[in-house]
Amino acid sequence: MMPWRIAFIGLALSTGAAAAAPLSERMQCIRDNLPDRWVARMSVQAVDVGGGETTHTLVYADRRQPAARTVETSVQFLAPESLRGVAHLYRQRGDDRQQYSYLPVIGKVREVTGAAVPAAVLEGVPGLADLEALWRWPERAAISLGSPGQADGHAVQAVRANRRVGEGDAAGFERFEGQLDLRTCLITEARLYAVDGTLRQSMRVDRRSLQAFGPRWLPRRIELLRTADGGRAVVTLDAIRIDPPFPDASFDPRRFHQAPLAVMLTPR
Incomplete structure (x- = not known):
């Protein structure tokens, strides 16, 4: 994600008491919570x-080296049958991104370059693109924290962010x-919003x-209660x-599509 990216999934916070903490502490906990290495089989049901x-099933593997600002993500599709065997490798170092794709019908790996490189991992999968957009969005925004409170018996804290977009008369804040x-x-x-x-x-x-x-x-x-196209989706991590x-x-980059990632998630 998650890349939350789906790697994604851990926009983390402090596990301490619900007392307010500085933003820097919260952001450090975000980094600490995210695994440096993980793999998951996930299904995405979208309407x-x-x-x-539509339903997609895939294996998602993520490896990061925070000190080197490097993230590598390998994705292999299991379903639907039309996508089975399709694989992608995303490599990011700082702001530099590379993508390699393998299509079984072609039988070889190609590097995706220029305008074809997606702004987000898996943007072609309804629901996953929206999830990544939501979790990546605050990265370059002005962030503030609200007061701690309770929701459904859980200690929670509001987070808000905004960023300027557009130019001239078209400028505004998301x-x-x-x-x-x-x-x-x-x-x-x-x-x-x-x-x-x-x-x-x-x-x-x-x-x-x-x-x-x-x-x-x-x-x-x-x-995903609302996707960018007005639909909805559910992302389920079946194995982690x-x-x-x-x-x-x-x-x-030459052999990522051959790695037996799905086997790593098979019960032994």
């Missing part, structure tokens, strides 16, 4: 504004509103799906491994 339904769960270190709600104040995208974590992996928490089910030993080919 577009016209009622059309707005982000979210809710942070202070115990699990996760953003459990997020809403993105356009310059004119209309709701563009929103998501909600199913708190019943929260699962601890050592000191980290991840949600197993995330609801944290800090796994990745096969050598996993992030190799």
